[in-house]
Amino acid sequence: MFSIMNVVRINSRNVIFILLAILSTTVRQASMGYDSMINYALKEANANSTPAYSSKKEETTRLCPSGIACSELSAECLKCNLNSSCIYGTAYIANCSVLEHIDCVGEQTFQKKYVCRYCYQTEHWEHECHQRNSCSSVASPQQYYRTNCTVNNDILCLGRRQFMKNLLCNWTVGYRWSTALILSITLGGFGADRFYLGHWQEGIGKLFSFGGLGVWTLIDVILISMRYLGPADGSLYI
Numbered sequence: 001m002f003s004i005m006n007v008v009r010i011n012s013r014n015v016i017f018i019l020l021a022i023l024s025t026t027v028r029q030a031s032m033g034y035d036s037m038i039n040y041a042l043k044e045a046n047a048n049s050t051p052a053y054s055s056k057k058e059e060t061t062r063l064c065p066s067g068i069a070c071s072e073l074s075a076e077c078l079k080c081n082l083n084s085s086c087i088y089g090t091a092y093i094a095n096c097s098v099l100e101h102i103d104c105v106g107e108q109t110f111q112k113k114y115v116c117r118y119c120y121q122t123e124h125w126e127h128e129c130h131q132r133n134s135c136s137s138v139a140s141p142q143q144y145y146r147t148n149c150t151v152n153n154d155i156l157c158l159g160r161r162q163f164m165k166n167l168l169c170n171w172t173v174g175y176r177w178s179t180a181l182i183l184s185i186t187l188g189g190f191g192a193d194r195f196y197l198g199h200w201q202e203g204i205g206k207l208f209s210f211g212g213l214g215v216w217t218l219i220d221v222i223l224i225s226m227r228y229l230g231p232a233d234g235s236l237y238i
Contacts (some may be wrong), residue, residue, distance in 0.1 A: 066103035074153035086116035114156035120163040135169035136234030143169040177237035188217040198232030
């Protein structure tokens with residue numbers, strides 16, 4: 001009986017030691033895995049740091065080319081003291097200086113005129129916006145979309161030079177209203193106007209029904225002349 005209890009006690013101790021060994025091994029492996037992940041992340045960060053710096057340097061070189069007059073440099077290459085407490089719409093003069101490591105010709109400190117306003121308040125011809133064609137230009141009511149805009153390089157303004165703006169959906173891909181109307185009058189009975197505008201299913205139906213025996217042709221002429229019937233992609237006529 002004594003020997004049996006001893007064996008059980010020994011076996012239970014062995015089981016505890018085995019569990020502790022397994023647990024320590026698992027913790028060690030997990031620690032090694034964590035260290036590996038950290039090392040991998042650091043390597044990736046180091047690998048990506050050079051291209052990011054290189055891309056920023058290339059962008060600076062593109063915006064600030066060497067060999068031109070300092071006063072003609074882009075606003076991205078200058079440091080100007082704009083008065084944030086100015087009166088909106090009033091013209092002011094700012095003292096500007098060229099940023100470090102920019103190679104240009106002439107005086108590196110000069111004055112430039114600017115109008116008191118934030119960059120998002122500039123006129124539409126003074127900034128460029130990313131155009132989108134993911135909306136319908138002929139929808140009613142008219143649709144707007146939100147996009148990124150960047151102020152032109154020669155414009156000085158307050159705040160961020162990149163901003164978001166709501167634009168009216170009025171894109172076009174080259175469909176001419178005059179061409180659509182001429183096709184509707186001359187070859188509308190064969191669906192040429194519908195095919196031209198991208199309405200393929202209606203064009204096939206119009207072709208095999210001979211323009212709905214003339215009724216469909218007349219209706220399409222009226223719709224196109226009123227610009228109610230437009231391109232199938234939702235764009236505008238040019």
